[in-house]
Amino acid sequence: xxxxxxxxxxxxxxxxxxxxxxxxxxxxxxxxxxxxxxxxxxxxxxxxxxxxxxxxxxxxxxxxxxxxxxxxxxxxxxxxxxxxxxxxxxxxxxxxxxxxxxxxxxxxxxxxxxxxxxxxxxxxxxxxxxxxxxxxxxxxxxxxxxxxxxxxxxxxxxxxxxxxxxxxxxxxxxxxxxxxxxxxxxxxxxxxxxxxxxxxxxxx
Ligand code: MN
Numbered sequence: 342x343x344x345x346x347x348x349x350x351x352x353x354x355x356x357x358x359x360x361x362x363x364x365x366x367x368x369x370x371x372x373x374x375x376x377x378x379x380x381x382x383x384x385x386x387x388x389x390x391x392x393x394x395x396x397x398x399x400x401x402x403x404x405x406x407x408x409x410x411x412x413x414x415x416x417x418x419x420x421x422x423x424x425x426x427x428x429x430x431x432x433x434x435x436x437x438x439x440x441x442x443x444x445x446x447x448x449x450x451x452x453x454x455x456x457x458x459x460x461x462x463x464x465x466x467x468x469x470x471x472x473x474x475x476x477x478x479x480x481x482x483x484x485x486x487x488x489x490x491x492x493x494x495x496x497x498x499x500x501x502x503x504x505x506x507x508x509x510x511x512x513x514x515x516x517x518x519x520x521x522x523x524x525x526x527x528x529x530x531x532x533x534x535x536x537x538x539x540x541x542x543x544x545x
Contacts, residue, residue, distance in 0.1 A: 343384055343391045344377045344417070346370075347424055355432035359526040361515045369427065372510055376419030376491070383412040395421045399495035418491035422472055422506065429503040429539065431532030440537040442502075449483045456485075457528060463487045464505050464524045474504030477543070500543050503536050 349369050354362035384390050387406055390398065398405060398417050405413050437453055438446060450456035456475075463485050464473035471489040476499040478484070483502070486494060494501040505511075505527050512523035 343393075344380055344395065344420055346374050346377055347427065349427055351432050356430060356530050359435075359529045360430075360512075360523075364510075364512065364514045367514075368506075368510060369423075373420070373423040376416045376423065379412060380416035380420055383409040383416065395424075396495050399493045400498060402496050414496070415491050418493040418496075421493050421495060422491055422501070422504075425501055425503065425539075426506055429532060429536050430527075430530040431535060434532040435529035436533075438531075438533045438536070440533065441540050442533060442536050445483060445540070459485050460505070461521070461524050464507050465521045467507050470508040472504050472506055475502040476500060477502055502539065502543075503531065 346369075349365070352362075353365040353369075356365060380395075386409055390405070393401075395417050398413055399421060402410065402414055437443070443453070446453050446456045450459060460473055460475065464487070467473055467487045467489070469489065471487060471492070473485065473487045474494050476484055476486050476494045476497075478499055486497075486499070488494065505524055507520060507524070512520065516523040516526075
C-alpha cells in the first residue's frame with residue numbers, strides 16, 4: 342500500500358472549542374482514510390507509480406495514466422491536503438505568528454491582519470467544496486489561492502504552506518452554514534511552531 346493514514350498528532354478534542362471532537366474524528370478516520378483507500382486502489386492498477394510520493398504524483402498529474410488520473414487528482418489530492426491540514430493545527434495555538442512566517446506574512450501582505458482578511462475572503466468565497474491556501478512559488482513568493490474539490494497547489498507547481506478546508510464535512514456539525522465563523526475560529530488553531538518548521542523544510 343503506497344499511502345498510509347498519518348496519525349493525528351493530537352487528540353480528537355484537542356482543537357475544542359474551535360473544531361469539535363466529533364468532526365475531527367469523522368474527518369480524520371473516515372474522510373481522510375477514504376481518500377487514501379481510493380488512491381491506493383487506483384494505484385494498484387499502475388504498480389509503476391507505487392513508489393512515487395504524493396507530491397510527485399500531483400506535480401506530474403498530467404503524466405498519470407488517463408484511466409486513473411481523475412481518481413488520483415481527487416484522492417491523492419485529498420491525502421496531500423489533509424496531511425498538511427492536520428500538521429499545521431494544534432492545541433493551545435493561534436494568536437499572532439512568530440519567527441520566519443511572521444516576517445514573511447508582514448513583507449508579503451503588509452500585516453498579519455491583512456493576510457487573515459485575504460485568506461478569510463478566499464475561504465468564504467470558495468464556491469462549493471474546496472480549500473484556501475497560502476502557497477509559495479518556486480522563487481518563494483507567497484500568495485493566497487483558492488482551490489475547488491481536492492485540487493492541490495502542487496498541480497500548479499506551487500507549494501501549499503498552510504490552509505483551510507472549507508468542505509462542509511470540516512465544519513457542518515458545529516457551524517452548520519456559518520462557514521465564516523468556522524474560518525474565524527480555525528485561525529485560533531494555527532500552530533506557528535509547526536508552520537515555521539514546515540517553512541524551514543520547503544521554503545528557502
Ligand atoms: Mn476535509
